[in-house]
Amino acid sequence: MKSAVIVFPGTNxxxxxxxxxxxxxxxxPLMLFHREELPKDLDLVVLAGGFSYGDYLRCGAMAAxxxxxxxxxxxxxxxxxxxxVCNGFQILIEAGLLPGGLLRNxxxxxxxxxxxxxxxxxxxAFTSRWQKGxxxxxxxxxxxxxxxxxxxxxxxxxxxxxxxxxxxDENGTVTxxxxxxxxxxxxxxxxxxxxxxxxxxxxxxxxxDPLMGGTDGLPMFESLAxxxxxA
Amino acid sequence: MKARVYVMPKAGVLDPQxxxxxxxxxxxxxxxxxxxxxxxxxxxxxxxxxxxKAKAAAEDMARKLLANTVIESFRVEIA
Numbered sequence: 001m002k003s004a005v006i007v008f009p010g011t012n013x014x015x016x017x018x019x020x021x022x023x024x025x026x027x028x029p030l031m032l033f034h035r036e037e038l039p040k041d042l043d044l045v046v047l048a049g050g051f052s053y054g055d056y057l058r059c060g061a062m063a064a065x066x067x068x069x070x071x072x073x074x075x076x077x078x079x080x081x082x083x084x085v086c087n088g089f090q091i092l093i094e095a096g097l098l099p100g101g102l103l104r105n106x107x108x109x110x111x112x113x114x115x116x117x118x119x120x121x122x123x124x125a126f127t128s129r130w131q132k133g134x135x136x137x138x139x140x141x142x143x144x145x146x147x148x149x150x151x152x153x154x155x156x157x158x159x160x161x162x163x164x165x166x167x168x169d170e171n172g173t174v175t176x177x178x179x180x181x182x183x184x185x186x187x188x189x190x191x192x193x194x195x196x197x198x199x200x201x202x203x204x205x206x207x208x209d210p211l212m213g214g215t216d217g218l219p220m221f222e223s224l225a226x227x228x229x230x231a
Numbered sequence: 232m233k234a235r236v237y238v239m240p241k242a243g244v245l246d247p248q249x250x251x252x253x254x255x256x257x258x259x260x261x262x263x264x265x266x267x268x269x270x271x272x273x274x275x276x277x278x279x280x281x282x283x284k285a286k287a288a289a290e291d292m293a294r295k296l297l298a299n300t301v302i303e304s305f306r307v308e309i310a
Contacts, residue, residue, distance in 0.1 A: 058299055065296065094299065101302035103240075108247045148244060148302055182245065
């Protein structure tokens with residue numbers, strides 16, 4: 001698997017992402033600064049977490065306009081696989097590659113804690129190592145993760161099986177208490193219609209080694225490695 | 232020509248910031264504030280001298296960058 005992690009000014013989780021990708025593929029992803037060009041032969045582009053451009057205007061809004069995002073949009077248009085985590089999810093939304101918006105957390109508090117998610121859509125390049133309904137833990141750390149979309153969009157996402165992950169309690173039950181940031185219908189992560197773009201707020205890349213306290217997030221990266229096993 | 236772009240959370244979109252400000256006002260003893268919405272104002276200095284064209288340009292900027300129209304509405308004033 002040939003992957004690249006995009007680094008904007010203010011991105012700060014790119015090395016966590018590198019660790020996770022290297023663990024499953026044995027090779028380092030390219031680390032590309034926002035002014036560089038995207039190579040043509042990539043399997044996967046990752047937008048990592050952080051506070052790109054200081055979260056000016058709206059989280060992800062500035063990064064979405066940066067030069068490399070033109071290449072990322074072309075990559076998406078050609079059917080490339082893209083993973084966006086946390087600020088990366090916000091950037092995908094601001095770039096129009098995923099629908100909806102991410103509002104300030106309903107509590108107004110920055111949330112830095114573990115959460116549990118249920119896998120709502122298995123069998124994708126991001127989720128094939130999980131069964132539908134599997135529950136896993138992941139750290140989250142964000143101030144603006146409150147997923148919003150109008151009802152028609154939410155119905156479409158649900159109807160087409162494009163909700164990837166939902167916040168639940170540790171038993172997999174959808175509860176209001178488990179939905180710490182106030183997201184619509186407990187949505188933690190979504191997929192594009194072609195299932196090749198995935199964005200989520202929590203950080204699976206931060207639980208990929210027993211030394212980190214668990215390997216709950218590892219299946220996402222193993223799924224990606226499986227998807228590009230020949231590459 | 233100056234353009235002022237008002238960006239507000241859309242009606243129906245939760246505005247936790249506005250809610251928190253409302254609670255704080257209540258705590259200060261200001262009674263009778265039934266709702267608070269918090270947005271932002273962006274001022275633009277434009278080279279354009281035609282008011283209608285300046286407004287159209289600012290609206291285009293708002294749609295493409297200054298507002299996220301999924302969650303925010305905007306209004307442009309030319310001064």
